[in-house]
Amino acid sequence: MNSGGVQRRLRWRDDLAQVVEAEIIPRLMLAHRSERPVRRFPARLSGADDIGRLGALLLLPEDRDVLAEIRGLIADGMSLEEVLTGLLAPTARHIGRLWEEDLCDFVQVTTAMARLRRLVHDLETLSLDPHPVDPASRRVLLVPAPGETHTFGLTLAAHFFAEAGWEVTTSFDPHLADALERLRTEWFDVIGLALSCDVCLDRLVAAVPVLRRASRNRDLQVIVGGPAFHGRPDRIRLAGADAVVDDARDAPGIVQSLLDLRIRAC
Template sequence: MDPTFRSFANGTNADKIPLCPEALPLGGQVRGHDEIVQKAVRPWVELLRRTIETEILPRLLAAQRDAESVTTPEPQAGHVSAADVAAFVELIVADDMEQVRAVADRVIVMGGGRDALLTDLLTPAAQLLGQMWERDVCDFTTVTLGVFRLDQIMKETTTVGIEDILRVAFDHRILLVPSPGEQHTFGLNVVVDTFREGGWMVRSGCALSRTKIVNFVREEWFDVIGISVTADRALKGLPACIRAVRQASCNPHLFVLIGGRAIMNHTERTRFLGADATAPDAHQALREANIFVESKVTERLHQSKTKLVDIG
């Protein structure tokens, strides 16, 4: 970060902000103190404003809407209640990470494992943060930091280690991406995490163009590609994107799985869009992918037996 902006952002004394040479008189004394400070800070304020409007706010809306597409079970005995989620969000907003981690640990131990943490606590918490921002209960900075902390908890609690990564290096592989032009969202992060926990080698990317997605499948082998679609406007270009992916893929039997809020509103269009299946949440997506690869393994075994019989 530029020292001018760092000093201002950290709340240090204004007289420590580096000044333009033309702002200093010959005698070395500062004149027009407020004007000088404004002149030094103005470009950074404008940059911050543009970043908020073009980057942060669209991502927050996408994260909140995508979180709504994830199906959360009705609270049952031992599960996380709406009040628990609200209290957890208060801790997230307050940046009380010690208590946040303690709550996360309790949910894992008592609430059904790490799956319960993702589906019953972290996902509803992300959704609640988005709703709070839409209702002007909290500002964009609070929500941005809150989602970042949720993502941090998700990463800290993963049970996937280097041994798991090495074990699946030549096993099932999936590419998980947002539809072209859309941002990487917390909901997609949950899907990525679920597949890694399920023993898959996962590649993912954010804000990818169709060309970049096509290059991914052309250069690397994937059993499955999962595409998340949040905005309805992205549906228009999805069939062409899927066709291009299939044509370029080095796997002629690539399985195309789609999900996200926009897809859940139009599940009947799955085949029309060119996909093989759709899933309402991360766990169903994992099940669909596992069913596909298991069917391919069975098919290959059958073909091998047939060849052995022919040879015999």
């Protein structure tokens, strides 16, 4: 295979993962807001066999009831979170690698993506929580930095904020126009920006004061996270942020501490 073909396949592999990371997982995680029941058996984790089986089902020429497979895994103890982060995203990458290695063709990959989208719709229907969000809950707006294309960590943060009782809004507009409009017209306690690489750091630095000025909340807290900030505490000040989040699971606790400090200072 020539270098051009390799590059096209690498881009397709990344696109497959981004279908899951930027579109599928955000919708499902934000829909699944109900409290999890207490498990009385060990949590079921996905493995290579699950990923290989799901990938094979998605690549078959005929339709199979993939949703039934997923529901079976959930019945065996696999959480929705594990389905999202431990199964769907790795399966998308697995299919991309198969194509890269000439083990499946373009038509199969395209069909698999369409089936992933349909699976999303079906899972979303099963996961919808009929209970309204507490109107007294605090609100967080989560966005990728301008120009950022990787949103997986951001979507995990959205999930953990929702589990902690926050009302979560995500915006994936790469130019922040949607985020700016929301800040002008809605109330948010916090905005979080994710950045994976140094290329877009200057754009994030320039965007933070613009976002603060646009906000109805004059005390808007700004948090940043992502690989671009790992091991670089100096970049918190450079970005004009109030805190950095290294692990998405810690985001709600870090932000709550910031807000508590503001309350005590008043």
